[in-house]
Amino acid sequence: MLTHLINTTSGEAYINGIDVTRDPKAALIGVGTVVETPEFYTYLTPKETFELLGQLIGMSSEKISAETSSILEMVKMTEWADKKIGTFSKGMRQRIALGQAFLDEPSIIILDEPTSGLDPRGMAEMRDVLKNIGNGRDVTVVMSSHMLHEVSDLCDRVAILNHGKLILDDTIDAITSRSGARQIIIKLDHTPTTDDVAKVAAISGITSASRFGVDIEAKMPSEFARSPDLFKAISDLGIGAYNMYENESLEATYLSLIKESR
Amino acid sequence: MSLTESFKFRRGKVSITGDDLRQSLVIAKNEMRKFLRGRKILLFILLAALFLVIDIALPAFYWEEFGTFLSTPEAIMSWHASNVSFIVLLGAVLFASFTIVSEFEERTYLLLFTRPVKKTAIFVGKFLACYVITLLVILAFYGVSAVHSLVLEGAVTSKTFTSIGMSMAYIFALSGLAVFFSCISKKGSISALMTFFLVLMVPQIISVILMVVQPGGDYWYLLNIAGGSISSIFSSTVQISKALITLFLWGAVPLVLGWLIFLRREA
Incomplete structure (x- = not known):
């Protein structure tokens, strides 16, 4: 139109x-x-x-x-x-x-x-x-x-429409931190063991950790996800972590909003 | 007052400005370029040339049979002009019947219609290009026919210009009809077939039925009868203004209907 x-x-x-x-x-x-x-x-x-x-x-x-x-x-x-x-x-x-x-x-x-x-x-x-x-x-x-x-x-700004109605209009940052929590995916040089997952979960600031395919998914408050201390803490674990990135949270927000608006 | 404003006029919701006319010419120029770079123009010229070759070769090889018949400049031009209506139909089928529908079929409308240009300007530009390309070939056809008349009889009848005028009106009529089919069709091939068969056959069938039902009637309002004046002008008295108005209406009515449909048409 x-x-x-x-x-x-x-x-x-x-x-x-x-x-x-x-x-x-x-x-x-x-x-x-x-x-x-x-x-x-x-x-x-x-x-x-x-x-x-x-x-x-x-x-x-x-x-x-x-x-x-x-x-x-x-x-x-x-x-x-x-x-x-x-x-x-x-x-x-x-x-x-x-x-x-x-x-x-x-x-x-x-x-x-x-x-x-x-x-x-x-x-x-x-x-x-x-x-x-x-x-x-x-x-x-x-x-x-x-x-x-x-x-x-x-x-940098997203508007979500559902059945022709605007259900969200905000910046990406605001949307991804709406739930107050973020997910980080940690990649290891081997398939994660239960021990690796437990070590990650024990890091101060991380609220939970679990296996995510061949990686580990760690959940934490938004402010901690952006802290340089997180990199150091995971590196210091000695579990063979070579990469980490933020998991798609827009999708989670989208799905929850669609569910709410039904 | 700017040039744009000086051209501006309004009739309800429809307005045409100088800028719209300029855009129509840009569209027409591009459409002409499409025709000239495509294969259809070659086919069109080839078919028109074929008619000329036959028209020139037949009398040359069989002069005894044709000599008496083609004894005046009028007869020679009438001989050639009898093919004009079919060549015009070919032009309408090859160009006008595709001009609108191809934008949707080839998805180029996503490029053109999202620009600040009125659909009316697009419509006018495309029709103009179809009209001009057919007219140019028809003028060339008349040119060669006139040379043939000069060679055989040493003269060209002034009725040739009247016949050209009638041809121009016939091009308008057939292009208008073809553009209408182009506006209502989903596919160019369907539009082309509708143009060809409906223009070629339906008026013929109607006129035959009418002549059977009421022999000797004057069916001047039929498209084929009005179009027939392109060649009959050389040998009999034709009510030129009546034929011109008839042909104009045969083009204008479908053209306006097609334009209205095009304005509302979505992919």
Whole structure:
């Protein structure tokens, strides 16, 4: 509805203060979009595609030319600038899709499931580009996704919708510490023994520990999870710990919120 | 007052500005580029050329049979113009019947429709491109036909220009119908088949039925009868304004209906 692909039956939706249901053209000025995995005009090259879209939104030839070079560099497609898009892989097309959204320095970029339908390599490439799109730019990126690991990896603010109702809108940090506890996954150079788990559970500040596949999952208060003392304490155990990372807690929060809202 | 504002007018919820017209031209230019880089244009030119070759070769090889018949510039141009309506139909099938539906079928609408551009501007641009590409081939066809007339009879009848005018109206009618089918179809192939068979067969069947039911009637409002004036203009008296209005309505009504459907159409 925000990108005017679906007609509204009722209500209003504003972009930069303009109701997209009343004046979609005015509302979408200064907005770049990537909806799922769009297809391109296969007879055009990335340069020609940017030229077409740039002309459509009223950019000058000079500006189109200047922005095309920098955007293609950003999405790592410079060497493919003059090749027909018809020959591109899905991942490459999606990078071009992301690039075109940056034409004319938009103030808002709407990404709807930007990695959907991509193979693992395409997803990784896309995520790599997405991580850096805000660098040095005054732009708000609105991304919708069902992949919660991707959301917690890329976003700093999350809104959760359930059956069309907003049930949460907060920063990632606030959401992940909502329950007051965090989970840390500790990787060992061997399969954890009961003794290893007990040693971890005995660390002061850790509330519980258990086997988590071939790793150990430790639960602790939010503030302790971010303490440098935790690293030292686990290292000092001498249980062969070589890596630790925070377990996905957005998913747990999401599932509990969905359950609550039923 | 800016250029955009000077062009602006409103009729209820629909408004067209100078910027919308500029965007329509950008869309039309891209659509033309698509046609020119595709295979359909080659097929279209090839089929039009085939008609010309047959029209020129037959009299050349069988002059005894054709000599009396093609004895005036009017007769030569009528001979060629009798193929124009079919070539226009081919143009409508190859270009206009795909122009809207292809955006949905090929998912390029996700790229185009999410930009600050009105659907009306997209619709106008696409129709314009389909109209122009068919017209260019038809003009080339008339050009070669005129040269043939010059070679055989040393003259080209001024009725050629009237016939071109009728052809332009016929292109509008068939493109309008084809764009309508393109707006209501899920697949380009379905739209193309509907355009081809409904335009080629349905008016013929209706006119045959009418002529059987009421022989000698004036069925000027039928698409094939109005379109037939493209060639009959050379040999008989044709009510040009009546034929032009008929062809205009045959194009305008489906075009407006197609536009209304397109405005509400979602993937």
